[in-house]
Amino acid sequence: MQFKLQGDRILLCQNHKNHEHRVTHVVKTVSSTVEKRDEIWTREVQVVWVAQGPWEYAPQVKNIIGDFLFKGGNSIGAKAPSIILNLDVLK
Numbered sequence: 001m002q003f004k005l006q007g008d009r010i011l012l013c014q015n016h017k018n019h020e021h022r023v024t025h026v027v028k029t030v031s032s033t034v035e036k037r038d039e040i041w042t043r044e045v046q047v048v049w050v051a052q053g054p055w056e057y058a059p060q061v062k063n064i065i066g067d068f069l070f071k072g073g074n075s076i077g078a079k080a081p082s083i084i085l086n087l088d089v090l091k
Helices: 061-065
Strands: 009-016 020-029 036-039 040-042 045-050 074-079
Touching: 009 061, 020 061
Parallel strands: none
Antiparallel strands: 009 020, 009 074, 020 045, 036 040
């Protein structure tokens, strides 16, 4: 999924063999442009939320976005049509 609009939210997730997929960060795109710097594609984002404490306390992905199937990568656009977003869990 491409994030084209300024203000899009992106969920960053990590997977651990003992703790399943966990949401670790929510960021919001600051600009609508993507730049290539030192052979790496970058974009300016603002941190909206970061998981606190040990890994096992980060919310499980299924509690934030339901039964979404990862098809590659570990970033998810919060506006994806297949996602029912529950950001209230992130406190």
